[in-house]
Amino acid sequence: MNEDVLKKVQSNPKFKELVHKKTSLGWQLSIAMLAIYYGFILILAFSPSTLGAPLAPGMTMTVGIPVGILIILSAFVLTGLYVRKANGEFDQLNREIVEEAQQ
Amino acid sequence: MTKRTGSLALAALTLFPALAFASGAIEGDVKQQATNWHAIIMFVVFVAFTMGITYWAARRTRSASDFYTAGGGISGFQNGLAIAGDYMSAASFLGISAMVFDKGYDGLIYSMGFLVGWPVILFLVAERLRNLGKYTFADVASYRLQQTPVRSFAATSTLVVVAMYLIAQMVGAGKLIQLLFGMNYSSAVIMVGILMVCYVLFGGMLATTWVQIIKAVLLLCGASFMAFMVLSTVGFSPELMFEKAVAAHAKHAAIMAPGKADPVDSISLGMALMFGTAGLPHILMRFFTVSDAKEARKSVFYATGFIGYFYILTFIIGFGAIMLVLNQPGMMETITKDGKQITQLVGGSNMAAIHLANAVGGDMFLGFISAVAFATILAVVAGLALSGASAVSHDLYASVIKKGKANEADEIRVSKITTVALGVIAIVLGLVFEKQNIAFMVGLAFSIAASANFPVLFLSMFWKGLTTRGAVIGGFIGLATAVVLIVLGPAVWVDVMKHKTALFPYKNPAIFSITLAFVTTWLFSVTDNSKSAAEEKAKFDAQFVRSMTGIGASGASKH
Numbered sequence: 042m043n044e045d046v047l048k049k050v051q052s053n054p055k056f057k058e059l060v061h062k063k064t065s066l067g068w069q070l071s072i073a074m075l076a077i078y079y080g081f082i083l084i085l086a087f088s089p090s091t092l093g094a095p096l097a098p099g100m101t102m103t104v105g106i107p108v109g110i111l112i113i114l115s116a117f118v119l120t121g122l123y124v125r126k127a128n129g130e131f132d133q134l135n136r137e138i139v140e141e142a143q144q
Numbered sequence: 145m146t147k148r149t150g151s152l153a154l155a156a157l158t159l160f161p162a163l164a165f166a167s168g169a170i171e172g173d174v175k176q177q178a179t180n181w182h183a184i185i186m187f188v189v190f191v192a193f194t195m196g197i198t199y200w201a202a203r204r205t206r207s208a209s210d211f212y213t214a215g216g217g218i219s220g221f222q223n224g225l226a227i228a229g230d231y232m233s234a235a236s237f238l239g240i241s242a243m244v245f246d247k248g249y250d251g252l253i254y255s256m257g258f259l260v261g262w263p264v265i266l267f268l269v270a271e272r273l274r275n276l277g278k279y280t281f282a283d284v285a286s287y288r289l290q291q292t293p294v295r296s297f298a299a300t301s302t303l304v305v306v307a308m309y310l311i312a313q314m315v316g317a318g319k320l321i322q323l324l325f326g327m328n329y330s331s332a333v334i335m336v337g338i339l340m341v342c343y344v345l346f347g348g349m350l351a352t353t354w355v356q357i358i359k360a361v362l363l364l365c366g367a368s369f370m371a372f373m374v375l376s377t378v379g380f381s382p383e384l385m386f387e388k389a390v391a392a393h394a395k396h397a398a399i400m401a402p403g404k405a406d407p408v409d410s411i412s413l414g415m416a417l418m419f420g421t422a423g424l425p426h427i428l429m430r431f432f433t434v435s436d437a438k439e440a441r442k443s444v445f446y447a448t449g450f451i452g453y454f455y456i457l458t459f460i461i462g463f464g465a466i467m468l469v470l471n472q473p474g475m476m477e478t479i480t481k482d483g484k485q486i487t488q489l490v491g492g493s494n495m496a497a498i499h500l501a502n503a504v505g506g507d508m509f510l511g512f513i514s515a516v517a518f519a520t521i522l523a524v525v526a527g528l529a530l531s532g533a534s535a536v537s538h539d540l541y542a543s544v545i546k547k548g549k550a551n552e553a554d555e556i557r558v559s560k561i562t563t564v565a566l567g568v569i570a571i572v573l574g575l576v577f578e579k580q581n582i583a584f585m586v587g588l589a590f591s592i593a594a595s596a597n598f599p600v601l602f603l604s605m606f607w608k609g610l611t612t613r614g615a616v617i618g619g620f621i622g623l624a625t626a627v628v629l630i631v632l633g634p635a636v637w638v639d640v641m642k643h644k645t646a647l648f649p650y651k652n653p654a655i656f657s658i659t660l661a662f663v664t665t666w667l668f669s670v671t672d673n674s675k676s677a678a679e680e681k682a683k684f685d686a687q688f689v690r691s692m693t694g695i696g697a698s699g700a701s702k703h
Contacts, residue, residue, distance in 0.1 A: 093401025
């Protein structure tokens with residue numbers, strides 16, 4: 042990449058917008074995933090009986106089963122959210138930045 | 145099931161081997177079973193079909209880009225399946241379902257640890273990696289740093305990770321073939337080595353990817369069928385399945401709740417799994433096989449979906465095995481282990497999914513599942529070999545020795561020679577390690593990837609202040625700490641070397657070694673006042689623009 046293109050991209054307000062949006066969404070979702078998983082690990086370590094309690098009185102299924110399935114689903118849903126946003130809005134913005142830089 | 149009678153004692157699943165199991169090692173003494181012709185015939189069909197694909201791929205593999213990355217022409221969906229395939233190893237299928245069979249809920253906890261790294265890879269690593277790299281993760285780590293030291297480091301840690309993983313897979317292959325096919329250990333190791341070399345040598349990344357995709361589809365279909373049949377026996381009521389399982393299992397209601405675990409070990413294991421995944425060279429190279437950042441993102445989305453779905457299936461399969469296989473006539477055997485009589489599943493708990501296949505689908509389906517389980521090892525070792533070969537040819541030969549002036553034909557030739565050498569080494573190591581306890585090896589591979597590769601890769605993309613000195617010293621310290629702490633920990637010091645107590649109390653060192661790697665990389669970077677360090681920092685802006693926008697990134701080549 043030559044200096045000229047670099048300067049053009051860096052000074053483009055759309056680039057700043059892209060960087061801001063993409064990084065903040067990336068970090069927000071990462072923190073969400075880490076909080077979900079390590080929250081689960083901490084409950085597991087310090088209060089395992091919470092997860093071992095029956096889901097409803099008289100039931101064999103414990104609270105831990107739907108929680109576990111939900112964590113697996115949350116991983117899928119979070120990636121879906123990011124991909125939708127990035128492949129739509131962010132890529133559109135990115136295309137504009139690249140075009141403007143090559144003019 | 146009578147043909148599978150025979151006594152074998154697989155090592156009990158303790159926490160750490162579960163990590164190894166879940167990603168690639170079948171442990172313990174295994175006794176050869178009666179020949180299973182259904183499985184062998186189906187496996188031969190798989191090999192014949194994948195060889196056909198290799199022939200097709202060989203005619204399309206000419207340039208270095210074709211060889212390393214299938215020309216960047218794999219779609220996001222296909223790559224998602226291939227990544228999922230790399231993850232859904234034979235041992236993850238047999239090992240996690242065995243763990244659910246033995247311990248119930250704890251099996252689900254492990255599969256979660258393997259899954260949650262993927263979203264983080266997507267949010268922080270995947271597209272930057274695609275935009276900056278070409279063939280190996282060292283392309284990214286050394287983007288603005290000095291080529292020779294950084295690539296030497298990256299190639300070293302890649303080769304160590306690949307070697308650990310390969311040994312685990314080869315030994316696992318030998319043991320699986322005794323269990324599933326009733327063939328002997330050495331023939332399995334030699335056959336896996338030769339087939340691995342054929343796929344990579346002739347078909348490059350294109351064949352390696354398609355072998356992985358086909359296997360992933362077969363495994364997902366087989367596991368779906370099993371889970372469906374299990375649920376159909378209880379009228380699709382999970383509650384009824386859990387009730388029946390609790391009634392059948394010796395631990396009763398305890399299988400529905402988490403067991404005891406040390407908090408430091410749990411968090412450390414979680415970190416090794418999460419960041420290790422983001423530092424495994426054979427996984428990272430898959431991001432270069434797609435055409436752009438958009439496809440790279442899609443591949444993680446699909447991979448996360450397939451892997452999550454697969455782990456839910458193994459959970460149902462484990463409970464199904466408790467319900468339909470445990471204590472059923474003909475499924476149990478009594479063996480003598482360490483002077484004590486124990487009653488276990490024929491072939492040990494690792495056979496839970498295999499016995500269940502027989503219970504729900506008969507002999508043909510049992511053969512199918514056995515063949516798929518073995519095919520899985522082949523697909524995984526092919527990816528490992530390719531990753532090791534590119535570290536040698538692209539990082540060491542082309543960049544370090546030839547200083548980036550190697551011609552493409554020579555580079556490919558070095559790659560192919562390395563592939564053959566890796567095949568020979570893998571076979572030899574597989575034979576040497578037959579009787580060794582190798583449970584720690586995949587754990588070690590994950591810990592090294594998390595403590596050496598990941599910090600350097602992450603900081604090179606996110607931190608302007610990283611310098612060559614910091615990256616190389618910090619990376620090597622992470623590598624050495626992970627290796628030393630595992631050797632001094634319970635997995636090697638006690639289980640392998642037979643000392644009484646471990647010098648380092650935790651089974652997984654990741655929380656310490658990752659932290660140390662980050663701290664030392666930072667320290668040796670900020671104290672680096674050399675002229676080259678200043679230049680490296682100055683190059684960050686251009687790297688950042690490319691990592692964000694993809695301007696200048698290598699694209700897909702057209703065939």
